[in-house]
Amino acid sequence: MQYEDWHTHNALCRHAVGSVEDYIKKAIEFNVDLIGISDHFPYEYLSSEIPSLGDIPYEEYAMPLYDLESYILQLENLREKYIDQIHVKFAFEIDYFKHQDYVLNKYLKKYIDKLDYILGSVHVLFGKAGTFAFDDGRFLNKYKEYSGNDEIYLEFYDSLQNMIKSPTFELDIVTHFDLPKKFDKKVNDKDKIMGKAIETLKLIKKHDLTVEINTSGLRKKVKEQYPSIDIIKSIYDLDIPILLGSDAHKPEEVAYEFKSMTKILKNIGFNQLAHFKKRKRSNVEI
Numbered sequence: 001m002q003y004e005d006w007h008t009h010n011a012l013c014r015h016a017v018g019s020v021e022d023y024i025k026k027a028i029e030f031n032v033d034l035i036g037i038s039d040h041f042p043y044e045y046l047s048s049e050i051p052s053l054g055d056i057p058y059e060e061y062a063m064p065l066y067d068l069e070s071y072i073l074q075l076e077n078l079r080e081k082y083i084d085q086i087h088v089k090f091a092f093e094i095d096y097f098k099h100q101d102y103v104l105n106k107y108l109k110k111y112i113d114k115l116d117y118i119l120g121s122v123h124v125l126f127g128k129a130g131t132f133a134f135d136d137g138r139f140l141n142k143y144k145e146y147s148g149n150d151e152i153y154l155e156f157y158d159s160l161q162n163m164i165k166s167p168t169f170e171l172d173i174v175t176h177f178d179l180p181k182k183f184d185k186k187v188n189d190k191d192k193i194m195g196k197a198i199e200t201l202k203l204i205k206k207h208d209l210t211v212e213i214n215t216s217g218l219r220k221k222v223k224e225q226y227p228s229i230d231i232i233k234s235i236y237d238l239d240i241p242i243l244l245g246s247d248a249h250k251p252e253e254v255a256y257e258f259k260s261m262t263k264i265l266k267n268i269g270f271n272q273l274a275h276f277k278k279r280k281r282s283n284v285e286i
Ligand SMILES: [Zn+2]
Pocket: 009, 013, 015, 040, 249
């Protein structure tokens, strides 16, 4: 069985190690059939628009704007260089910020026709505790400003829903669907949060989007893929397409635990995964 890894990073985003080529070489070594290079789209275009973004170290979260051009050029060269050994797909992981689509699209439009897909993500909340990246361990003290973890989950899903509903935010795949659990933050009212998650999945279905099964959670404190098995079962029941992403931030994390994850997905009932080319979805058998 050959695997497709749709979510990888590299040193351009300043918090991953290894060059794009290092990830491609590792994928070839691991006999992976396809690697999607999906580094974090720059944040600094936002800085003048959201004053409070000054509080978050965005220069450590994404590649700088001045690297965009060379990122795409590099991808084009590497795709050619390794064309006989692996499929290389072009992508960005883009963070959703409310009311920022217009400025985002000013920068994105130059590259969008080159992309095979876009990962849509929420890492930053603009809620009760101000602006902070809830998945950055340096901001765990912010959790104390909430009256329990449920509030964080609800803010997260609200933001995810705004992203999905936005007519101007470009995306194909919704990433790490229950990311607030990263530091093993348990929910209190399970039914309520599951209800919110299902409401969000129904929106994903309505907008014909794909959900990523992200194995990076297995490397985090929670020790579980994103999303949980219960949510994956709901995804199956709602007949929403899925695909696999390792969210590798080190070359050796490419296709992390894909063998065991595929087995779990097959047991749930999935027999195909989504595949993207120039933002058109098709399916591959598993
Ligand atoms: Zn990252």
